[in-house]
Amino acid sequence: MSNSSALEKLSSNKAFGGDLVKYKFKSAALGGLDANFNLFLPSVSENSKVPVLVYLSGLTCTEDNGAQKGNFLGHAAQEGIALLFPDTSPRGAAIQGEDADWDFGTGAGFYLNATKPEWSKFYNMRTHVTLELPQVLEAAGLPLDFTRQSVFGHSMGGHGALTLYLSSSTKQYRSASAFAPICNPVNAPWGKKAFEGYLQGGTEEAKEQYDATELIERHKDSVHILVDYGTSDNFYKSGQLLPENFLTAARGSGYDEMQVRVREQEGYDHSYFFISTFAEDHIHFHANFLKA
Amino acid sequence: MSNSSALEKLSSNKAFGGDLVKYKFKSAALGGLDANFNLFLPSVSENSKVPVLVYLSGLTCTEDNGAQKGNFLGHAAQEGIALLFPDTSPRGAAIQGEDADWDFGTGAGFYLNATKPEWSKFYNMRTHVTLELPQVLEAAGLPLDFTRQSVFGHSMGGHGALTLYLSSSTKQYRSASAFAPICNPVNAPWGKKAFEGYLQGGTEEAKEQYDATELIERHKDSVHILVDYGTSDNFYKSGQLLPENFLTAARGSGYDEMQVRVREQEGYDHSYFFISTFAEDHIHFHANFLKA
Numbered sequence: 001m002s003n004s005s006a007l008e009k010l011s012s013n014k015a016f017g018g019d020l021v022k023y024k025f026k027s028a029a030l031g032g033l034d035a036n037f038n039l040f041l042p043s044v045s046e047n048s049k050v051p052v053l054v055y056l057s058g059l060t061c062t063e064d065n066g067a068q069k070g071n072f073l074g075h076a077a078q079e080g081i082a083l084l085f086p087d088t089s090p091r092g093a094a095i096q097g098e099d100a101d102w103d104f105g106t107g108a109g110f111y112l113n114a115t116k117p118e119w120s121k122f123y124n125m126r127t128h129v130t131l132e133l134p135q136v137l138e139a140a141g142l143p144l145d146f147t148r149q150s151v152f153g154h155s156m157g158g159h160g161a162l163t164l165y166l167s168s169s170t171k172q173y174r175s176a177s178a179f180a181p182i183c184n185p186v187n188a189p190w191g192k193k194a195f196e197g198y199l200q201g202g203t204e205e206a207k208e209q210y211d212a213t214e215l216i217e218r219h220k221d222s223v224h225i226l227v228d229y230g231t232s233d234n235f236y237k238s239g240q241l242l243p244e245n246f247l248t249a250a251r252g253s254g255y256d257e258m259q260v261r262v263r264e265q266e267g268y269d270h271s272y273f274f275i276s277t278f279a280e281d282h283i284h285f286h287a288n289f290l291k292a
Numbered sequence: 293m294s295n296s297s298a299l300e301k302l303s304s305n306k307a308f309g310g311d312l313v314k315y316k317f318k319s320a321a322l323g324g325l326d327a328n329f330n331l332f333l334p335s336v337s338e339n340s341k342v343p344v345l346v347y348l349s350g351l352t353c354t355e356d357n358g359a360q361k362g363n364f365l366g367h368a369a370q371e372g373i374a375l376l377f378p379d380t381s382p383r384g385a386a387i388q389g390e391d392a393d394w395d396f397g398t399g400a401g402f403y404l405n406a407t408k409p410e411w412s413k414f415y416n417m418r419t420h421v422t423l424e425l426p427q428v429l430e431a432a433g434l435p436l437d438f439t440r441q442s443v444f445g446h447s448m449g450g451h452g453a454l455t456l457y458l459s460s461s462t463k464q465y466r467s468a469s470a471f472a473p474i475c476n477p478v479n480a481p482w483g484k485k486a487f488e489g490y491l492q493g494g495t496e497e498a499k500e501q502y503d504a505t506e507l508i509e510r511h512k513d514s515v516h517i518l519v520d521y522g523t524s525d526n527f528y529k530s531g532q533l534l535p536e537n538f539l540t541a542a543r544g545s546g547y548d549e550m551q552v553r554v555r556e557q558e559g560y561d562h563s564y565f566f567i568s569t570f571a572e573d574h575i576h577f578h579a580n581f582l583k584a
Contacts, residue, residue, distance in 0.1 A: 013561055013563050013565040013566070014522070014524065014559045014560045014561065014565065014566070014569075015565035015566070015568065015569050016568075016569050017569075020565055068360075068361050068564065069360050069361060071363060071366065073565070073568070074363065074568065074569070074572075230306070232306065267306045268306045269305055269306065271305050272360065273305040273306065273307035273312055273365070274305070274306070274307070276307065276308075276365070276366070277306075277307050277308050277309075277366070280366075
């Protein structure tokens with residue numbers, strides 16, 4: 001990977017005593033394209049480095065949705081935790097078909113590294129999130145302690161959070177949580193479409209590291225996972241999320257409620273109103289491990 | 293005013309144990325055009341009528357901005373208060389010039405009743421908010437207690453909140469608060485443009501009931517008002533808001549800190565990040581009076 005460029009500050013907003021800053025840089029992981037992200041620094045970061053909670057957003061979203069609608073900033077400020085909001089895909093790669101569908105290509109990077117030749121130069125959101133952003137932020141001298149990282153996300157970003165957490169050989173993240181995650185994408189339409197599109201080996205290749213249910217089935221070490229989903233979520237009802245498969249696999253691997261907690265929330269849907277309702281729970285869940 | 297039509301439910305999202313519902317109806321006050329609004333009902337409304345806090349949004353906004361980004365729903369749920377989010381203007385009146393500027397016409401109704409003939413059939417947001425919406429909601433049998441109402445808002449909506457509160461002969465609202473309100477529009481560019489555009493008597497006519505500073509100067513009864521504005525707010529810095537004028541007039545009328553509290557918030561700007569930071573304060577401020 002060639003060098004990524006230095007950060008350019010696009011905007012800054014004070015919030016809950018801290019600062020939400022939007023940055024841009026030329027991303028080597030994303031083929032040299034400009035990449036945006038938001039970073040929330042709580043006021044306590046003026047005095048010491050703070051732990052980092054990465055929020056991965058869902059299909060069609062950008063770095064802004066979670067920052068604007070997630071109800072995360074106030075709770076993170078209270079806990080003294082930074083929030084990092086990456087984008088959901090490269091922007092402007094100009095690959096044929098990139099903008100044909102809302103659930104594939106732009107806005108739908110699925111937090112993987114593409115292996116099909118036409119996509120692999122640009123679609124490397126996994127490297128972008130796990131390696132590039134920490135490197136770029138550390139190089140910029142921001143007051144972040146990347147030895148204390150956790151990850152959470154929504155829908156496709158919940159898939160990202162669970163799979164990045166469970167497939168990390170270095171235990172990069174201390175805990176993972178998700179709102180309405182795509183839990184078993186190799187058995188769901190969105191996932192199959194993405195994997196067949198981005199990966200040379202298609203859905204079979206995805207089983208190695210891009211399916212949370214497959215991963216938890218093979219996992220041995222202790223984990224800290226929280227999942228919430230709503231019973232009125234149309235994507236849950238149409239079989240895109242499959243949290244039951246994840247839960248069954250987790251219990252089959254011997255993980256109990258203390259390690260893998262999957263909560264069914266009566267009447268909630270797939271929207272940010274659902275996320276904002278349980279945001280406080282998730283921030284406090286991660287704080288347990290980030291501040292331990 | 294001819295009859296408004298019955299409510300049509302457009303969407304519903306569960307949030308914080310309650311429900312955020314978007315409705316549409318044909319608004320007589322707005323010349324028979326379709327009007328949208330959002331209503332948040334806390335779960336306690338299943339058992340008894342709840343008080344109503346009206347949120348008036350700013351220039352270019354719709355009924356959605358406050359509901360999605362304001363950080364109000366969770367705190368209102370906790371206090372057992374309903375939130376009513378009207379739109380900011382009629383939509384689709386097709387008046388010449390209506391869509392020429394972002395700060396006049398569509399999205400910029402200024403919570404007044406227009407008196408210029410070309411605008412007066414449609415641009416009656418004052419009647420829409422103060423009379424029509426309560427009537428339509430009561431007729432629909434929703435569990436709202438309109439004898440307990442308060443009002444708050446942002447920017448142009450802060451102007452709306454302060455002026456509807458201070459000019460109500462019936463003491464319709466128990467308290468008013470505002471984020472970065474336009475406090476003295478007869479002396480500010482946005483206000484002058486709106487008043488010259490909508491009112492036959494222009495800015496002079498506006499002094500009667502559409503300028504918070506003018507109104508508090510003449511006001512006699514006790515009031516409950518909270519205002520927050522940020523020192524990094526570009527619209528404050530360019531003289532659109534003029535909170536000092538409002539504060540000076542209030543003190544001149546003998547209102548002390550207990551009745552009119554104006555807080556300068558260091559480093560905050562005009563955005564919803566500022567609003568969301570102080571949302572909890574404002575909801576609790578109104579709860580004091582709505583639940584008394």
